[in-house]
Amino acid sequence: MGDPRREAELAKEERMMRRMRFLVDLTTAIILQDPKLTVDEGWNHVLALKRAILAMFPDKEAVFDLVYLPRFSRLIAERFGAN
Numbered sequence: 213m214g215d216p217r218r219e220a221e222l223a224k225e226e227r228m229m230r231r232m233r234f235l236v237d238l239t240t241a242i243i244l245q246d247p248k249l250t251v252d253e254g255w256n257h258v259l260a261l262k263r264a265i266l267a268m269f270p271d272k273e274a275v276f277d278l279v280y281l282p283r284f285s286r287l288i289a290e291r292f293g294a295n
Contacts, residue, residue, distance in 0.1 A: 228268045235261055236280065243287050251292045258284045 239261045243254045261284075262276055269275075 232265055232268060235264055239284070240287060243284070243291055249291075251288060254288045254291065258288075 239257050242257055243249065258281075261280070265276055265280075266273055
């Protein structure tokens with residue numbers, strides 16, 4: 213049996229990770245599937261995602277920029293044929 217406080221922290225972190233994955237998947241789906249979406253709106257969704265993730269994980273901006281920003285740049289480029 214472990215430390216209840218540690219287990220609670222791990223459970224909280226797991227919930228935040230699930231929420232982050234959901235938000236990333238949702239943003240991806242919106243960018244790829246919304247027929248009325250513009251390039252600017254797509255980037256606004258990415259920026260909103262970044263704000264949401266940084267609210268959960270404040271010290272992870274560099275990780276977001278390294279992992280997710282290139283991914284969403286590719287998605288937007290594929291969708292709109294833009295750079």
